Amino acid sequence: MRPQIKRPRRRSTNVSKRRPDPFRGNDVIYVDFKESKFLERFTNDQGKILPRRLTGLSAKNQRRVTEAIKRARYMAFLPYVGEGLK
Numbered sequence: 504m505r506p507q508i509k510r511p512r513r514r515s516t517n518v519s520k521r522r523p524d525p526f527r528g529n530d531v532i533y534v535d536f537k538e539s540k541f542l543e544r545f546t547n548d549q550g551k552i553l554p555r556r557l558t559g560l561s562a563k564n565q566r567r568v569t570e571a572i573k574r575a576r577y578m579a580f581l582p583y584v585g586e587g588l589k
Contacts (some may be wrong), residue, residue, distance in 0.1 A: 526564045534567045536574035539581055545572065550585040 512526045525544075536542070545553050545560075545568050552572055575581040 523559060524559050524564065528559070531567070533562065534564075534571040536571040537580060539575055540576050542568065542575055542581060543575065546585075548585045549588060550582055555575070 534542075545558055547553055552569055555562065558565065558568070560568060572581060576583050
């Protein structure tokens with residue numbers, strides 16, 4: 504039997520770097536749904552909410568941002584569908 508050689512793993516080239524958590528260091532209790540420019544950072548061009556792995560948010564802050572985006576959509580501060588799909 505031949506001894507197995509351990510080869511170093513290659514890093515995938517299509518993995519994007521995580522963004523830093525914008526709330527880190529700040530004790531945020533409430534994410535205001537009226538700040539539409541701030542909430543647009545967490546949606547893509549189609550109007551979909553970005554996942555945690557792309558936004559860099561913690562689970563708790565991701566839930567807060569998601570709820571704020573849904574409220575902003577309901578109150579018509581944010582569109583349900585992006586500009587290119589209308």
